[in-house]
Amino acid sequence: xxxxxxxxxxxxxxxxxxxxxxxxxxxxxxxxxxxxxxxxxxxxxxxxxxxxxxxxxxxxxxxxxxxxxxxxxxxxxxxxxxxxxxxxxxxxxxxxxxxxxxxxxxxxxxxxxxxxxxxxxxxxxxxxxxxxxxxxxxxxxxxxxxxxxxxxxxxxxxxxxxxxxxxxxxxxxxxxxxxxxxxxxxxxxxxxxxxxxxxxxxxxxxxxxxxxxxxxxxxxxxxxxxxxxxxxxxxxxxxxxxxxxxxxxxxxxxxxxxxxxxxxxxxxxxxxxxxxxxxxxxxxxxxxxxxxxxxxxxxxxxxxxxxxxxxxxxxxxxxxxxxxxxxxxxxxxxxxxxxxxxxxxxxxxxxxxxxxxxxxxxxxxxxxxxxxxxxxxxxxxxxxxxxxxxxxxxxxx
Ligand SMILES: Cc1ncc(COP(=O)(O)O)c(C=O)c1O
Numbered sequence: 027x028x029x030x031x032x033x034x035x036x037x038x039x040x041x042x043x044x045x046x047x048x049x050x051x052x053x054x055x056x057x058x059x060x061x062x063x064x065x066x067x068x069x070x071x072x073x074x075x076x077x078x079x080x081x082x083x084x085x086x087x088x089x090x091x092x093x094x095x096x097x098x099x100x101x102x103x104x105x106x107x108x109x110x111x112x113x114x115x116x117x118x119x120x121x122x123x124x125x126x127x128x129x130x131x132x133x134x135x136x137x138x139x140x141x142x143x144x145x146x147x148x149x150x151x152x153x154x155x156x157x158x159x160x161x162x163x164x165x166x167x168x169x170x171x172x173x174x175x176x177x178x179x180x181x182x183x184x185x186x187x188x189x190x191x192x193x194x195x196x197x198x199x200x201x202x203x204x205x206x207x208x209x210x211x212x213x214x215x216x217x218x219x220x221x222x223x224x225x226x227x228x229x230x231x232x233x234x235x236x237x238x239x240x241x242x243x244x245x246x247x248x249x250x251x252x253x254x255x256x257x258x259x260x261x262x263x264x265x266x267x268x269x270x271x272x273x274x275x276x277x278x279x280x281x282x283x284x285x286x287x288x289x290x291x292x293x294x295x296x297x298x299x300x301x302x303x304x305x306x307x308x309x310x311x312x313x314x315x316x317x318x319x320x321x322x323x324x325x326x327x328x329x330x331x332x333x334x335x336x337x338x339x340x341x342x343x344x345x346x347x348x349x350x351x352x353x354x355x356x357x358x359x360x361x362x363x364x365x366x367x368x369x370x371x372x373x374x375x376x377x378x379x380x381x382x383x384x385x386x387x388x389x390x391x392x393x394x395x396x397x398x399x400x401x402x403x404x405x406x407x408x409x410x411x412x413x414x415x416x417x418x419x420x421x422x423x
Contacts (some may be wrong), residue, residue, distance in 0.1 A: 032268075035327045036408040043406055049381075050411045052388040054402040055234055055357050056210075058256040058263060060312075067311035069263045071304045087303055088296035090285045098305055101296045107310035108255065108267060113242030119269050122280070122293035125233035126153050129269035130281040131295075132229050133161045133198075140166030142197040145226075147188065147212075149205040149387065150175045154231055160250050162222050166199070177348035181213035189220035196226045203241070203253075206232035207391050210219040210349065211239060211358035218247035227274070228355030233257060236267075237316060238356040239325065243269045250274060256305070258356060260312035265305040268295070324405055328356035332403035337411035339401075342416040342423070359400045363423040368395035376422065384418040 041358055042061045045051050049058065060068075075082045084092045088099045106116040122128040134157075138144070144158050148171050155169075162169050172191040175183045188201065198223050204211050214230055221228040227249040235241045235251075237258030243251045245281040255261035275291040286294035316324060333351055338360035339346040345361045366376060373392045380386040391399040398420075401412065 030090065032090045035324075035405040037406065037410075039406040043294035045406065048385055050384075050386045052402055052407065052411060052415060053405075054099060054404040055238075055257055055400065056389055056402070058258065059404070060262045061315055063315055064260055064262060064308055064312045068304045068308035071307045072302075075304070076105055080129075081304070083300065084099070087223070087325045089293040090289065093140055093251070099296065099366055101303065102292065104307050104310055105267075105292070106315060107218075110314045111259070112236060112253075112267070112269070114269050115244075117292060118272060118275070119243075119267055120292055121278075121303075121309075122252070122266040122295065123301075124256070124266040125231060125254045126157070126266075127281055128266055129154055129200075129231060130157055130230065130252075130267060131279065132250045132252065132270075133157050134281055135278045136161070136198060138162070138165035138167035138197055141195060142167040143170050143193060143195040144168070145188075145191055145196050145199045146171050147201060147205075149202060149208050149210065149212075149364055150200065151202065151206045151231060151233065151398050155199065163245050166187065167197070170196075176208070178210070178350065178352055178353065179339070181211075181216065181353060184210075185213050185216040185220065188217050192224045192226055193219065196224070198229065199226050200229045200231065202234075203230050203232040203251075204238060204355060204357070206234070207359065207389075207393060207398070207400060209234075209355075209359040210354055212353075214248065215246045224245060234355075234357070236415065237321070237324070238328065255309050257310065259309070260316050261309040262305040264302070265309050265312075281296075319405065325356065327405055328403045329354065331400050331407060331409065331412075334354055334359045334407060335401050335403065337413060339399075340408070340414050341417075356404070357402050362390070362397040362399055362419060365423045366397050366406070366419075368397055373397050376419075379422065380418055384414070386415050386418055388409075400419045407409050 071258045079322045085099050088101050105119050109119045147280045172188050174187050178184050203214050218228050232251050232253035235254050249271050251266050255265040256263045257365045280295050280298050282298040284299050286297045335345050343363045347360050370392045377390040
């Protein structure tokens with residue numbers, strides 16, 4: 027059950043983060059920002075590891091153990107806590123370093139043949155497009171990119187555009203839960219139903235899902251869900267998860283093969299060589315913090331602020347906010363004034379000027395000969411932060 031927010035959100039919440047208070051941080055979505063108490067929980071785990079490193083890593087961490095593990099593997103206990111947050115069973119969920127690693131695991135485990143088709147959207151994240159290109163090049167598969175209607179009038183527009191491109195050669199579909207640059211929530215459950223009807227497996231890139239929007243993975247009806255906990259779920263960086271439907275777990279291997287090879291889905295992913303497991307083991311502390319604040323209250327605040335800020339800025343800049351509110355969560359992307367140009371070099375110049383001259387960190391990119399800004403709202407932000415951005419942009423337009 028959601029608890030009421032323990033305190034009011036806004037600038038005072040910065041005390042919970044290690045962020046430089048001199049910088050107006052409007053870029054939570056890019057690499058996340060970890061609350062102090064989660065970092066402290068992570069440090070306690072590191073201290074525990076360092077007291078007896080080999081015992082912790084080789085006997086307690088995973089089922090790949092020297093002899094029987096002393097107790098329930100620590101990663102499995104963490105997976106149970108994270109799974110509860112995402113509506114998933116622990117046995118269907120493994121930790122990966124990040125969404126990129128999870129997506130690599132799925133794509134590199136599948137076998138494609140010459141002429142098979144992998145379906146993407148034109149809003150795909152760049153690294154995912156590259157993983158698909160790599161797999162396609164090795165197998166002779168064809169990559170087909172569906173242009174999504176932009177601005178969409180409603181989620182159905184997107185479902186229809188994507189479903190209309192599913193063909194007899196389509197062997198895999200890949201869609202984002204929340205797109206990266208355009209920051210749109212895609213109708214994943216509806217797309218999954220249409221894929222299923224055509225017998226096409228669906229991989230969801232949920233990098234921006236957990237923490238930002240309600241996520242109940244099994245109910246989406248997808249085959250795989252690769253996500254980050256370090257963007258919006260308050261976990262330390264290098265904390266991603268990969269969920270696989272039970273019937274998709276056989277033959278699914280991590281991108282790095284190690285001692286768990288062929289020992290079963292969770293065992294195989296829980297040991298991919300010696301690494302620091304503290305980001306994964308601290309994920310339950312991150313979720314605990316979010317639930318203490320009220321996960322629903324956090325999402326409602328983030329979305330409300332991002333949307334209000336986008337409306338304010340569109341008005342201030344005289345630009346159009348044409349996307350439906352229901353397709354946005356904690357981030358909203360809108361066009362910048364046309365006078366600022368529309369190429370990548372201008373985007374970089376503006377991003378740097380805002381950071382180094384005004385102390386504002388925000389994501390800016392070029393698309394369709396325009397510059398666009400992606401606003402991220404987190405509980406430590408308030409309207410005044412976005413008003414500062416509005417005026418700083420106007421000074422340069
Ligand atoms: C939609 C999407 N997918 C994947 C990623 C990759 O995330 P990571 O670098 O944590 O693997 C990002 C990162 O911003 C993203 O926005």
